[in-house]
Amino acid sequence: MFKVLGLGAKTVWQVDLRLPPWEKPKPPGFPAKGPLEFLLPLMDAYAGPDRQRNLENTLLHPILADISSLPRNMLFVVPRVDILLHEQTLFIQRLEEEATVINRQISQSQNTEYTRKKPSEGIALGPYQIKSMFFDGQIHGWLEGKLSISWFDEYTHEE
Numbered sequence: 001m002f003k004v005l006g007l008g009a010k011t012v013w014q015v016d017l018r019l020p021p022w023e024k025p026k027p028p029g030f031p032a033k034g035p036l037e038f039l040l041p042l043m044d045a046y047a048g049p050d051r052q053r054n055l056e057n058t059l060l061h062p063i064l065a066d067i068s069s070l071p072r073n074m075l076f077v078v079p080r081v082d083i084l085l086h087e088q089t090l091f092i093q094r095l096e097e098e099a100t101v102i103n104r105q106i107s108q109s110q111n112t113e114y115t116r117k118k119p120s121e122g123i124a125l126g127p128y129q130i131k132s133m134f135f136d137g138q139i140h141g142w143l144e145g146k147l148s149i150s151w152f153d154e155y156t157h158e159e
Contacts, residue, residue, distance in 0.1 A: 016063040016087045018055055027085040034083060035139050063091045067098045073129045079138030092132045099128035 021040045034040075050060075058065040074095065078088050106127050135142075 015061070015084060015091050017051065017060050021083055024083050025086045026083060027080060030081055030083070035081075036083075036141065063087055063094075067095055067102070067128065070095070072126060074131070076130075076132040077143055078132060078134050079140060079142050080134055080136050081138060082140040084140060092130065095128075095130045099130045103127040 026034075054060045056064065058069070076088065076092050078085065078092075082088070
């Protein structure tokens with residue numbers, strides 16, 4: 001369970017823009033004609049003509065980000081019928097492996113680069129917690145739609 005230190009949300013629609021969406025591996029059970037296929041050109045608009053120039057840019061390709069540049073507590077909510085399933089799974093696996101090594105270093109020594117205080121914040125950095133939840137039968141963007149509808153229902157019922 002996460003120890004809640006703050007609340008936040010971050011949506012990463014595409015983890016790796018080095019490949020255009022139509023070249024990404026399709027997960028088992030993915031329909032022959034993807035439910036969001038009409039959006040594929042838009043999904044590629046982020047990388048567009050600058051793809052080659054930005055192949056190593058972690059802002060464009062979060063899958064390349066160093067774990068130290070990411071939050072200590074991360075929860076990935078992943079639909080299984082998603083063109084991004086493969087890259088999201090690889091990203092999560094890499095972060096889990098790196099977190100295991102770093103967390104072992106933290107537990108063995110309190111004087112590592114991972115536990116020293118950040119001068120700007122004055123707090124000791126703790127271990128990484130990487131959690132993931134996979135949902136069968138759900139498509140890309142399902143959670144955002146679900147949260148938006150829940151918020152709208154709750155908001156309009158308060159009026």
